[in-house]
Amino acid sequence: MIFTGLGVALLGYQPTSYLLFPLIVSAALCFNFRVVGAALLTVYFGTFLSMSNEAGVFSHNTPAEAVDVWIYNMLLGMVGLIVLVVKEQRNHVRKDKFEQNIHSLANFDELTGLPNRSLLHDRITQLLAAAHRDNQKFALLYLDLDRFKHVNNSMGHGVGDKLLQVVAARLQKCVREVDTVSRIGGDEFILLLRETDADGAARVANRLVKALVASCNIDVIQISTNASIGISVYPDNAEDVDTLMKHAEVAMFRAKEEGRNNIQFFAPEMNSHSSQIFFMETDLRLAMENNEFALHYQPQVDLVSGRICGAEALIRWQHPVRGLVSPGEFIPVAEETGQIIPIGEWVLRTACTQLAAWRRESMPVFPIAVNLSIRQLRQPDLAQLVSAVLKETGLRPDDLELEITESIMMTKVDTAMKFLTEMNDLGVQLSIDDFGTGYSSLSYLKKLPVNTLKIDQSFVSDIGVDENDASIVRSIISLGHQFNLQVIAEGVETLEQLNFLRAHGCDEMQGYYFSRPLPPDDFLALINSSPMLQ
Numbered sequence: 001m002i003f004t005g006l007g008v009a010l011l012g013y014q015p016t017s018y019l020l021f022p023l024i025v026s027a028a029l030c031f032n033f034r035v036v037g038a039a040l041l042t043v044y045f046g047t048f049l050s051m052s053n054e055a056g057v058f059s060h061n062t063p064a065e066a067v068d069v070w071i072y073n074m075l076l077g078m079v080g081l082i083v084l085v086v087k088e089q090r091n092h093v094r095k096d097k098f099e100q101n102i103h104s105l106a107n108f109d110e111l112t113g114l115p116n117r118s119l120l121h122d123r124i125t126q127l128l129a130a131a132h133r134d135n136q137k138f139a140l141l142y143l144d145l146d147r148f149k150h151v152n153n154s155m156g157h158g159v160g161d162k163l164l165q166v167v168a169a170r171l172q173k174c175v176r177e178v179d180t181v182s183r184i185g186g187d188e189f190i191l192l193l194r195e196t197d198a199d200g201a202a203r204v205a206n207r208l209v210k211a212l213v214a215s216c217n218i219d220v221i222q223i224s225t226n227a228s229i230g231i232s233v234y235p236d237n238a239e240d241v242d243t244l245m246k247h248a249e250v251a252m253f254r255a256k257e258e259g260r261n262n263i264q265f266f267a268p269e270m271n272s273h274s275s276q277i278f279f280m281e282t283d284l285r286l287a288m289e290n291n292e293f294a295l296h297y298q299p300q301v302d303l304v305s306g307r308i309c310g311a312e313a314l315i316r317w318q319h320p321v322r323g324l325v326s327p328g329e330f331i332p333v334a335e336e337t338g339q340i341i342p343i344g345e346w347v348l349r350t351a352c353t354q355l356a357a358w359r360r361e362s363m364p365v366f367p368i369a370v371n372l373s374i375r376q377l378r379q380p381d382l383a384q385l386v387s388a389v390l391k392e393t394g395l396r397p398d399d400l401e402l403e404i405t406e407s408i409m410m411t412k413v414d415t416a417m418k419f420l421t422e423m424n425d426l427g428v429q430l431s432i433d434d435f436g437t438g439y440s441s442l443s444y445l446k447k448l449p450v451n452t453l454k455i456d457q458s459f460v461s462d463i464g465v466d467e468n469d470a471s472i473v474r475s476i477i478s479l480g481h482q483f484n485l486q487v488i489a490e491g492v493e494t495l496e497q498l499n500f501l502r503a504h505g506c507d508e509m510q511g512y513y514f515s516r517p518l519p520p521d522d523f524l525a526l527i528n529s530s531p532m533l534q
Contacts, residue, residue: 109183111161112168120182120190124241127194131234139201139233141191142248143171143208146226146260148187155221162218163225170211174204190245198233198265205229205263228255232266280333283319288342292318295350296517297368299526300488300510303502306533310401312369312510313351314517315343335373344376349389352400354520356393363527367429369401377404377415383422397427403454405433417448424449435476446483453480457491457511464496474504481505
């Protein structure tokens with residue numbers, strides 16, 4: 001009813017024509033015209049003062065009734081105005097909060113509250129200009145938590161998130177207020193240290209390593225973590241933002257390669273190594289498509305009879321440009337990139353197919369050993385794959401021996417135990433490769449359904465000159481026999497090593513002393529010659 005008088009004065013509406021009032025007020029509220037509301041109220045008030053009974057506006061009301069109507073309408077108008085003002089203020093507050101949230105999401109990490117990659121990039125850009133003008137240095141520290149995925153996988157992402165928050169707080173305590181600690185994703189952080197040279201960056205990096213190694217209590221779980229840190233310095237290593245960040249990341253990866261939990265400064269030769277990794281990853285994909293991989297087979301010999309009792313399938317890569325590429329060079333890249341999954345399946349299928357072909361040529365019966373990687377072991381359908389390959393090739397389960405490294409057993413105990421149990425029930429032979437190089441545990445060894453221990457060649461190579469290695473080899477042989485396991489020594493290259501192994505009861509050997517790994521045709525020729533180990 002606030003606009004009733006105005007309607008009479010301007011539009012000729014009578015006081016009884018109140019039906020238009022809700023429409024007019026609703027329109028004003030919808031358009032949120034605070035100024036319009038105030039203006040209408042003023043016009044209405046002025047209109048009332050100028051009206052009289054002679055105009056016929058209130059002709060059907062007494063003067064008292066007219067005043068009552070006006071007061072009522074006036075009060076409604078004031079309420080409407082207040083509503084408009086309050087609504088406008090609320091919208092303003094909401095807009096401010098919305099803009100603040102947008103700014104926060106665009107510039108800060110939601111989990112830790114640290115600056116994100118975008119804000120870090122802006123701060124480095126600003127610092128570059130100032131450092132160039134004032135002839136100053138600054139440093140970037142690229143920090144990646146070691147084995148953080150194991151925390152997420154074993155304890156859950158909730159614990160992992162809380163650990164990241166603890167790490168963020170500790171990193172901030174290790175630097176000055178003028179420095180920047182940012183989280184750029186996952187378990188990766190970058191620290192921007194103002195007016196800092198290489199020596200200053202090293203001191204901060206050492207503080208970070210010490211701060212992170214201290215255990216923390218998360219959900220009643222004691223957790224400690226390590227970090228690999230790469231450092232690049234302006235202007236020594238680069239003079240633009242992207243290159244500085246890239247060089248710090250390259251140095252971090254070198255720290256990973258050097259055993260993790262250490263600090264590496266960027267050096268130009270690291271770029272060459274990183275480029276090699278990149279191109280190797282690309283070449284590995286092409287290698288599968290172009291059939292550049294091949295399997296060679298190294299015989300395993302019984303130390304009592306002197307006869308061949310098995311063979312290990314070993315992958316070789318004949319690169320079209322580089323020639324023969326060492327497995328030690330490309331297998332880690334395949335592991336890191338996940339390409340080991342299709343490569344491992346190819347090795348398993350090719351080795352079983354080859355053994356089946358040899359059996360059709362009446363070759364003596366013995367199993368063939370195939371290595372499994374950590375990545376393969378994580379595949380939920382690995383047991384089904386093994387069963388399918390055996391069925392396709394017509395081999396018996398005991399024609400196949402699967403080798404799992406001891407390090408896998410220590411990091412993936414439950415997964416490995418489940419898979420080994422399934423394979424044992426199927427009848428596949430199982431062995432622990434590189435035994436003695438990990439964290440050996442009698443408690444897990446006695447539970448594993450394995451058939452063979454393989455002594456790592458790093459112990460075998462010096463048994464004639466290093467008493468510690470000799471003691472380790474003797475202990476592994478004795479331990480294996482106590483658990484009724486076969487023991488085979490890898491990397492036997494001399495008669496002295498062979499005699500030592502025979503004297504201490506080792507069951508089998510493989511190595512260059514008897515034969516190097518051979519292509520399929522050469523291996524078959526060796527078998528047909530009926531060689532004997534003397």
